Amino acid sequence: MLRERLDRESRDAYALTLLAVDGGDPARSASLRMRVSVSDENDNGPEFSVTSQQYEASVNENQPIGSSVLQVRARDPDLGPNGQVIAKGG
Numbered sequence: 001m002l003r004e005r006l007d008r009e010s011r012d013a014y015a016l017t018l019l020a021v022d023g024g025d026p027a028r029s030a031s032l033r034m035r036v037s038v039s040d041e042n043d044n045g046p047e048f049s050v051t052s053q054q055y056e057a058s059v060n061e062n063q064p065i066g067s068s069v070l071q072v073r074a075r076d077p078d079l080g081p082n083g084q085v086i087a088k089g090g
Contacts, residue, residue, distance in 0.1 A: 009077045009078070014036045015034075015035055016035075016036060017031055017033050041078070046076045047074060049073040049074070057069050
């Protein structure tokens with residue numbers, strides 16, 4: 001049973017020792033060392049490099065089609081597909 005929620009971004013693995021003891025007389029025991037890996041969950045949203053949630057840009061009317069207008073950087077600490085950041089216009 002877990003005492004608290006695991007977070008892969010904080011710690012991605014644990015080394016544990018399992019000890020089993022029987023009720024005999026004399027008691028006998030055995031132990032097993034194991035490594036538990038924490039899987040990723042899509043539990044984080046993208047983090048933007050600028051804290052503002054609003055961006056503004058000016059564009060000249062004669063700017064060539066396809067020109068870059070604004071560059072925004074974001075990252076997601078999740079792994080694999082859970083961490084992909086995709087730009088969507090709106």
